Amino acid sequence: MTDALWDEAPSAGPDAVPGGLTDPGWLVCADPDSVLALLGSASEPEEQRGATVYRASLDVHRHLTAAERRFVLALDAARLDEEDLAAQFAAVAVPGAEPLGWEPVWVRGSQADSRLMWTLIGHQGQVIAVASAVVAGRSVAVTGSRDGTVRVWDLATGREACPSLYCRTDARSALTVEVDRIATATLDGREVGLLLSKLAGEQRLLLLDLATGSLTGECVRVVAVAELAGRSVVLTLENNRTLRLWNVATGEELGSSVSAQVLAGSHGYPAAVRVELSGAVRTWDLAGNELDSAPVDADEQAYDPQAVAVVVDGRPVACAFDALDIDHLHDGDTAVALLGDLAAACGHRSGAPVRVSQFVVVAGRPATLFWEYGGSLRVWDRVAGSRPGTQGWVVTTDELHGQSLRLPAEAPGEDSWCWQLADPAPAVAVDAERSAARVLDTCVVAGRTLRLTVDADHVVRVRDTAAGAEVGEQPFPCHEDRIRAGALAEVNGQLRVVTAALDRGVRLWEVAGGRQVNGPFKGHTGHVWDVATAIVNGQPVAVTASADHTVRVWELGKRRVRRRTEIRGHKDVVLAAAMTTIQGQPAVVTAGADKALRAWNLATGIPYGGCIAAEVSLLATAELDGRTVAVTAAPDAMLRRWDLDTGKELGQAVAGPAGRILALATARVDGRDVAVTGSSDGTAQRWDLATGQPLGQPLTGHTSRLTALATATVDGRALAVTGSWDKTVRLWDLATGRQLGDLLTGHTDWVTAVTTTTLNGHPIAVTAGRDGTIRTWSLPDGRPYAEPLSCPAGPVRWLATTVHGTSTHLITTNGTKTVSVRDLATSAELAPPLRCPAPVQSALAAPDGTLVLCFGPEIAVLSAIDGQASARVAAADYDSARDADRPGRDVTVAARVL
Template identity: 35%
Template sequence: LDSGVGPGARLAAAVYRASARVHRGAAPGVRRQLLALDAARYGDRDLSARISAVPVEGEPAARWGVDWATGSDVDARFRCAFTGHTGEVGAVATAVVDGRPIAVTGSGDKPVRVWDLTTGKQVGEPLTGHTRGVRAVATAVVDGRPIAVTGSGDKPVRVWDLTTGKQVGKPLTGHTRGVRAVATGVVDGRPIAVTGSEDKTVRVWDLTTGKQVGKPLTGHTDYVSTVATGVMDGRSVAVTGSWDKTVRVWDLTTREQVGKPLTGHTSWVWAVATGVVDGRPVAVTGSGNKSVRVWDLATGQQVGKPLTGHTREVGAVATGVVDGRPVAVTGSEDGTVRVWDLTTGKQVGEPLTGHTDYVSTVATGVVDGRPVAVTGSGDKSVRVWDVATGQQVGEPLTGHTSSVLAVATAVVDGRPIAVTGSGDKTVLVWNLTNGKQVGEPLTGHDGEVRAVATGVVDGRPIAATGSEDEKGMVWDLTTREQVGEPLTGHTREVGAVATGVVDGRPVAVTGSGDKSVRMWDLDADSQPVDRVFAQAGKVRAVAVADIGGRQVLLVAVGRWLRLTDPATGRLTGPRLSGHTRPVTTVATAVTDGRPIAVTGSDDGTVRVWDLSTYRQTGPALTFPAPVKAVAVTPHNTHLTVAFGNDIATLSPH
């Protein structure tokens, strides 16, 4: 795969790698489907269609095609994966050795590795010597030789000759706790290294002699987590960031702090880089408070407003020049990389599309005549997607302060809306036309809201919600008031809710971790219909379907979907089996006049069932991560699946 030449070959290699752990041992038909999915995740729909069209001996033509998919878990810029480290890679630097570009990486597995960036191959044996994980790497040139300087939790700093792969001299000792940051520079014509440590000090080392230069630089009151070097007014300086939330500038000639600490971050400073904007030296810092800040090193003042957009900690910053303009590149635990124009303070282009944490729920609806998918995620946001194009509609809907765990759609006063439940214990209603929250949050639950369903009672749209507080609630979506008393009786969390019509009466159905399903008459002040159905295990999903004029409850218990008669609580047919791990989600629809159910599972598959025959229709669809939600568009033309951090829409051929 590494030998591929040109963008097409590199893309094909990246697509193959994306889910190789899943498809390597799979049958050819499954491999075809997964490769088509990953081609769409990398943004190449034509390649996805071509893969789906490939004939496979002994297999029918692909029944489903991938229309589009988000790529939160993959990045088309990462064409080649360097594998070898067995721990988290937390440090990287680049250099040139014998005219060839290389990368030097440090990991929690202790060895330092060197990679040829042209071939993607490891250069020589790993550099061993550190006894704990390597957290910091920098490169420099000493006496004409390229070297790497590494810092570790084992306290000593080590210097490596990148030509020979040998350690240079003895370890640089002095820090009394782990080293978290390393940078290199030049002071008075001599190459130096600057290190920051958990002992709260900054130390400067002469790389020619291997000796510490002067006394430690002190002032930070917590771990020194990041360091960069630069030039200000012709003087070499170091810029350090700390868990004490400050940034400090040090004159490396006098070893004195320059001015006062740079304050503004409200959480620890994880990353720093230096650059030049309009002829003035600046530092760019990333923090645990999700923001990026730019500082004028001459005045010690912040330049403009913080650069905001990341939704989690910013742990990596680099600077450069693009088309003659200074830029900063930032990486975050939200899974995105963003580029910023340092002259204007604006983000350049779009970040990687998609949710930045697991997608927990999906529903479908119609906005302005177009089918949409509405997704909720652990990143606390709700996003709306055009099912036909895969484009996000508007900005993310933000308001929840914890993970979005459930979503359903409805129409209120002619407007399409979404109803979402969250770990913050609230229910929010959203106008899908303008992307605005409707009214105040619906409050009353005392635990995470894990399930939401919508329906109609007496011509009025309602929502039914289930929570870890062991109760359900019903809400009038027109007035946004609670209807009746809470639905109580379960003794564990209510993680599944559905609405429907049974015997001509609107009902809500709740499923719980207490191994029971309860049915509630919504025409009778939300009192139970005197029907409590015991199950064989925890109920993860419920739905109501019409099979030949009979109402049937679909109950996901363990690896099976159980069809239950709502009048007697007895099974009305065989358990639908095939999944190898718990069924997490179920959706229903009518296709060609036949009722179907679609199930998703932690085993990473989606299965479609003909409820008239109790048989699976076609092979299972395989995904590279557990499936947490499925939804079918109102016209049954598309299937939307949430897996991992991504969603995909498929349509039958």
């Protein structure tokens, strides 16, 4: 088994005891395999609470230490609005680890969802296709990814059901096959996956045995179907460019596939084919006439010595050759030319390259041809479910589980046909419906064949194919972006629709009422490409495939846990954040990739006013005439000012410097509120916040991009500290615009972050570089204040400081999911690293020690824990409880004492 979520089936070991899911100490410290074994048995409300929180980050728990898992569980509990449980997780004492130090107070924009059953990991690329089936009584999902693998998952356990299939890599192009679409079927009593694969624009249909994970066949490319000498024949092209001619009635091979040479003509096009038969070399022109001598190019060279040809009764009927220099051919590397009688029977000019197709019509009946290992050709009559005639091979299908399969169009420029393989008719006919709607799913419910479609306006409809009428309240106004996939399911006797769109949303709809059920499913951090439905332990589920490399399984019949607050956060990644005070209360202001600017009460998480529509790349705050304002910089270098009390813009937007604005801060200079910007041209500029106009000349000196900026007031003088790609740090007097002292050197690579604070009561600047070091500088003279600190995790992208008593805490992140908290004076870790569910984009510290982390679209506020006042689980108590008759049951965690 490769890259499974768990290498072995989880079993209830000594830690796995009934009631363990209600014990925060056990959930933190127990082996994840033991916890996994109990998740499906949660029945009581308290057990379900613990199971829901654990599932939120199930894909990472096994890779964390207990100390790291403690914070993840505390954060996930807060994301699910379980504040009391979050405090209990944060208070757990882990043997050999420091106390956590912070506990989550509130989270906004939460992507945690109580309906999540499993997060299936293993794919290393975007997961773009998913289908479901039942194999040996187990519900499975089949997924295809751009990493070139196909995986089969047991939906009841969340593990891979069989070894992964690794798609082939083309030796010539070094490209790996990608599986674009997946359907499932029953063939000859076996459950198989039908994999529509693509390589360099060429599509093929593979058959995957879902019980073993091995390939059992492939749909060959069909070149032509025609009548030849009174026989119905089909010409096929295999993976190795071998051509074969078959008798459709008997399944027998008619012509021998032999090596050949295609002789060059004018403009690189073939002029003749030369084949060696029975020791004699014979040459034909491309009309099928035998030649005494063959034309060659000036160098008497063959066009392609590796060509193949089919010869029937001593005459060539087709040849295949390299098509790299031939225009207007859709098959990247191979062209096929029909010759003589076969060309005439197919209505083609002899010798002209022709396209290939993956499905054929034999005697007016749709058929599919499967090439199986061992040299057998199978012809499947779509109507009768078997091959025409009484002899030869037979392929049958019992049921296709309502899945549809897209196949290429027969002519260039046409849309794809969408076949429901159990029905000979295309699911989308050649009429107005074909151009107006796209089929997402087809299934049989209560004896009715239902078709789910979506049109160009993102409107979804369900139609009864037999009655030709729409079902339920129509249409569904589902998503704001393009709908990629959809599936039908029956939930508690009601017909439901699951849709997935490029807005990363997965939604559940009630067909009868046309309304959304329980809000969108949250959790994916990338586009959702495909969705399927299945039944697991008698309950309906949805399986989603995403660009975030994961597959997620959702319970369709379970109601989403109602959050105590329905306040909505950002819909996309938080790009910038700043601390401020609004209406006398501490607040945090955030800006997201959803082009929204929001302000939040730091203590309660309640937003101030509405959402301000603004595209923001950088953000700072200031006080202006008694009003709290936000100063924002957009990607186009436009500066804007916003009144956070009213949500209105102040004045007009101002064009910033010629280059992009890469750093932004505010300060008060001689009684005037100013903004300071750093740009890609290496200069800094001061701006009057009252008028929006620049103050004085740019601050010049850096020789490369100015990427880091902070301000401070020392002895009544406003200073700016700037860091650059030129590896230097500079100090500026903001009143005069002059540089203070010499440039500060020491970093050996780009300076990436700057902040100001006090250390032992002395004002300092703290800088971080891509060289992996943190340096401190005395203000205002700029002398090095202490020895450099190393950053084991790598270059720092964000840093913040907060003062606790006489200790200054340094909070850093390098753009990953981990935040480090250390003592700035000693570099000693003050708490285990804080691990978040998504990469941390910003880390801020409030004066009271509150910590704000922005990860993905979420904002988390953490409160410092008083180690003396908080009740904790003692490590000795936990160790002894594990050995008791009911291990873990006697371990309790009290709420923190305020």
